[in-house]
Amino acid sequence: MKIKSIEPIAVSLPMKKPVQMAGETVTRADNVLVRVESDTGVVGWGEAASAPTMTGETVAGMMAAVSHMAPALLGRAADDFAGASAAMNALIYGNTGAKAAIEIALHDLVGRGTGCPLHVLLGGKVRDRMPVLAVVGSEDAIADMREAQARYAAGHRAFKIKVGLASAAVDAARTRSLCTALKALSRNDGVPCLVSADANQGYGLDEALHFVQDVDDCGLDFFEQPVDAHDLEGMARVAAAAQQRGLQVGADEGIHSSADIARHHQEQAAHGVSLKAIKLGGLRALLEASRLCERLGLKVNISCKTGESSIASAAAIHVAAVAPAIAWGLTVTSPGLAEDVTATPVGVEAGHVTVPQGCGLGVAVDEYRVRRSAQDFKRVA
Ligand SMILES: [Mg+2]
Incomplete structure (x- = not known):
């Protein structure tokens, strides 16, 4: 062919x-x-x-x-x-x-x-059902709390709180209250719940350290891209401060290749990474990056970019099903679209996705x- x-x-x-x-x-x-x-x-x-x-x-x-x-x-x-x-x-x-x-x-x-389904082309799936991160963040703390609780009730057990929007003190207070509420629900149910905050490079070093200090012991699992993507020294400072409080730091915008992953690991600039096909140049490179992370002991989140349809979302799901580990979950973005390009978009059921069946991506464009x-x-x- x-x-x-x-x-x-x-x-x-x-x-x-x-x-x-x-x-x-x-x-x-x-x-x-x-x-x-x-x-x-x-x-x-x-x-x-x-x-x-x-x-x-x-x-x-x-x-x-x-x-x-x-x-x-x-x-x-x-x-x-x-x-x-x-x-x-x-x-x-x-x-x-x-x-x-x-x-x-x-x-x-x-x-x-x-x-052949895509996951078979990539070596075969090792998991079929995966938790999807619910993204919460509007600067309106009350609306965020309502949304987080509704999504927990709907079955989500992995969350990402968007921060870097207000001051570190205000963001940390919002994060603390959301995280504390979600962790209490999860303790009650006896089911683990992953809670993360993503600053999208929105803080300077002092603000990022301030955020880490303020969220302290609320149980936040990881804090993504606190500072500029190129500031590995700053990332390392935040990672060291976070580690003392049992919090881990993730890199997203700073990761565009396996070399970036190795550099972050070497500089102790992150405990894990967010991997996207658009950053790495394809699904093979994405899968290879997840394998490198496994060897280096770095946590992995596999993610689509906000606004990607069921095409890219299905691709991410297939790779996530094959990757050695996705301790920091999977982010699919097609549910955020009012219009998708398939008649039957990738569905999130009870906060989870299952690998699409059928050949190729398994979605009919x-x-x-x-x-x-x-x-x-x-x-x-
Ligand atoms: Mg991110």
């Missing part, structure tokens, strides 16, 4: 409600879908969210990058994933989101062409929905 065509499609999908984080508020999901077709007429789909503050990629940039790389891939064997990644890397530096979208589409294509949401990418530049 050979690659016959690669088409990038810019889409803009409405969110159910805006997602607020430090440095960014996502009101619409501006993503690039990639439609790959084989010479045998099989179609596969991939996706990457635009993420200017994470990967440096805009929709227009990814559209251009996919078009730039596509000619080198046409006519190649669709199942030569390593060869495709090498060809893409030889052509253009960075652009990991655009590369991931193509690589995901190739996996979907080959899975569909061979009748509705091309009518895709075309309806398609944007003239020159206008969204």
Whole structure:
């Protein structure tokens, strides 16, 4: 089976409600879908969210990058994933989101062409049902508490509180009350509940240390990307202070490669990492990164970027099912969309997802929905 065509499609999908984080508020999901077709007429789909503050990629940039790389891939064997990644890397530096979208589409294509679910192509699943992180964060402490309790009642046992929005003292107070309430519910039920806070680089070092001191013993499990992605020394200072209080520190925006993971480990700048296909350039690199973390003793969260549809969400679920460990859970983002590109979106049932059945990604992309949401990418530049 050979690659016959690669088409990038810019889409803009409405969110159910805006997602607020430090440095960014996502009101619409501006993503690039990639439609790959084989010479045998099989179609596969991939996706990457635009993420200017994470990967440096805009929709227009990814559209251009996919078009730039596509000619080198046409006519190649669709199942030569390593060869495709090498060809893409030889052509253009960075652009990991655009590369991931193509690589995901190739996996979907080959899975569909061979009748194999994606997790089988990646080595076979070791888990089938996984807890999904409920993301809470609106700067309105009362609304957040109501939402966290409702999502706990709905079955969620993993939470991420977005911080870095207000002062460290105000964020810490909100985090403390949410975490204390969730941990009390979990103690009552005798079921563990993971609670994390994500600053998305929103603090300076002093603020981050202040936050760590203020959340103190509330039982928060990990504190993600407290300071700037490039500030490994700052990360190490926060990690050391956190460790004294039984809190762990995670890196997200600071991780774009296996080398970044090794560096964070070596500098003791993180106890774990958040891994995304758009940062690492594809599913194979994501899975390899999770294996490196296992060897280094780092905790792993596997995640989609806010606003990614059932295409990228299904891809993340398949990788998470194969990864050696996901102690810090899985974040799927398609439930946050008011409109998805499949008729039957990836479903979160009682706070958990199960690996989609069927070949490839196991989700049926509705091309009518895709075309309806398609944007003239020159206008969204
Ligand atoms: Mg994060």
